[in-house]
Amino acid sequence: MNPHPHPDLHPDRPAVVRLDAAAIADASLGVVAPGALLLRIHPDQVVVLAAGLPHALEAPGLPAPDRVLSLPDRLLMPGLVNAHTHLDLTHIGPMPHQPGDGFVAWVHHIRAARHDTPEGIAEAVRSGIALSIAGGTVAVGDIAGAPHGRLTDTPARVLGGSPLAGVSYLEFFGIGRSAAPAIERLERFVREALPGLSEATGPVRIGLQPHAPNTVDLGVYRWAAALADRCGLPLATHLAETPEEHAFIARGTGPQRAMLEQFGLWDDSVLQPIAKGREPVRHLAGLLGEHRVLCAHVNDASDAAVRLLGETGTPVVYCPRASAYFGAPDHFGPHRYRDMLDAGVPVCLGTDSIVNLDTPDRISVLDEMRLLHRRDGSDARTLLAMATVHGATALGLDPDAVTLGPGPLAGLLAVPTDGGDPWAGAMGGNGPPEVLILKRECF
Numbered sequence: 340m341n342p343h344p345h346p347d348l349h350p351d352r353p354a355v356v357r358l359d360a361a362a363i364a365d366a367s368l369g370v371v372a373p374g375a376l377l378l379r380i381h382p383d384q385v386v387v388l389a390a391g392l393p394h395a396l397e398a399p400g401l402p403a404p405d406r407v408l409s410l411p412d413r414l415l416m417p418g419l420v421n422a423h424t425h426l427d428l429t430h431i432g433p434m435p436h437q438p439g440d441g442f443v444a445w446v447h448h449i450r451a452a453r454h455d456t457p458e459g460i461a462e463a464v465r466s467g468i469a470l471s472i473a474g475g476t477v478a479v480g481d482i483a484g485a486p487h488g489r490l491t492d493t494p495a496r497v498l499g500g501s502p503l504a505g506v507s508y509l510e511f512f513g514i515g516r517s518a519a520p521a522i523e524r525l526e527r528f529v530r531e532a533l534p535g536l537s538e539a540t541g542p543v544r545i546g547l548q549p550h551a552p553n554t555v556d557l558g559v560y561r562w563a564a565a566l567a568d569r570c571g572l573p574l575a576t577h578l579a580e581t582p583e584e585h586a587f588i589a590r591g592t593g594p595q596r597a598m599l600e601q602f603g604l605w606d607d608s609v610l611q612p613i614a615k616g617r618e619p620v621r622h623l624a625g626l627l628g629e630h631r632v633l634c635a636h637v638n639d640a641s642d643a644a645v646r647l648l649g650e651t652g653t654p655v656v657y658c659p660r661a662s663a664y665f666g667a668p669d670h671f672g673p674h675r676y677r678d679m680l681d682a683g684v685p686v687c688l689g690t691d692s693i694v695n696l697d698t699p700d701r702i703s704v705l706d707e708m709r710l711l712h713r714r715d716g717s718d719a720r721t722l723l724a725m726a727t728v729h730g731a732t733a734l735g736l737d738p739d740a741v742t743l744g745p746g747p748l749a750g751l752l753a754v755p756t757d758g759g760d761p762w763a764g765a766m767g768g769n770g771p772p773e774v775l776i777l778k779r780e781c782f
């Protein structure tokens with residue numbers, strides 16, 4: 340599974356290497372064209388010595404390169420952070436979906452198709468890791484699904500042995516009749532399984548993921564957040580994703596309620612914190628004010644919700660292709676990621692699972708950047724921040740490792756350009772990036 344770094348950048352050949360490219364790009368520099376990088380290759384890490392226009396690398400005090408690599412038709416960018424994905428669904432592959440079918444029908448399909456043995460889950464996660472690396476990913480916020488309600492640390496263990504960094508968020512459900520058993524299972528996990536786990540998962544941290552407001556009671560959210568604080572575990576959730584969730588939280592009605600009733604989980608305690616006309620983000624206002632929760636999607640956000648997310652510094656993972664796949668703009672209008680950024684929300688990018696992607700050969704936020712470039716004309720610096728430093732910070736990783744500033748570098752990608760404007764070429768293409776360097780040790 341280890342990627343093969345470029346031979347001139349191989350850790351077995353320590354040296355100072357200069358790369359001359361059509362352009363270099365990161366969240367601080369924006370796009371510099373033509374661009375050059377001066378790297379020191381150590382056996383255990385790669386350090387950026389200088390980055391910028393080619394003549395900047397000849398400044399006094401910088402060493403002369405041992406080797407020069409010429410990449411005139413490539414744009415170089417740091418490795419990417421996919422802040423929300425489900426690697427354990429990778430075996431399902433891309434699946435056509437009509438938004439008119441509704442979200443609940445889709446959920447039933449995924450429940451039936453997901454693996455429920457450790458071997459099956461490990462195999463799916465391993466192929467998800469391979470596809471993530473093929474897409475230039477250095478770190479993931481991966482959701483470890485809970486088949487039949489069982490917490491599973493298999494994805495964390497597999498990720499721990501892989502070249503990727505990040506967080507494995509253990510997902511759980513807990514509402515109505517399932518609330519008390521969920522608390523019991525989590526307590527047992529923290530007592531019995533968690534203490535030995537961090538040795539097995541290396542730089543991949545364990546986090547908790549209460550699934551979503553329509554499957555986790557507000558009281559269980561609060562309980563899990565207190566537990567996470569006590570144990571130093573990062574928290575994430577799905578939030579404000581679908582119109583079904585909106586109907587459930589605002590009015591206590593709709594297909595999500597029908598699903599709980601069908602599963603025999605409904606009791607009237609469910610209604611107590613909901614059915615007050617609030618949108619999902621407002622429903623979690625108290626929690627977001629007191630805890631850092633990485634919130635995936637947030638397709639459904641009023642002005643008040645955007646303000647609340649900004650005031651609480653809540654990081655949001657926007658998954659553009661997933662939003663489009665489920666027809667979110669038809670219900671909620673265009674995603675408000677730019678308003679969120681303006682309000683101070685650190686918006687990251689995520690892919691969600693391979694099921695909703697149009698790139699069977701890779702799982703990468705590079706293709707989310709391309710969509711936003713084409714559709715919205717979002718600028719390079721914004722897209723790079725969302726795809727690198729915002730995601731790293733949200734996952735508790737050093738954001739400097741995903742910039743080209745001086746210091747250790749977690750990853751380096753060469754994206755094909757088309758000979759014209761390098762950024763437009765890199766964003767206009769459909770091909771995978773070439774992974775030149777992948778070093779999670781730098782985080």
Ligand SMILES: [Zn+2]
Pocket residue numbers: 423424425482577635691692
């Ligand atoms: Zn998700």
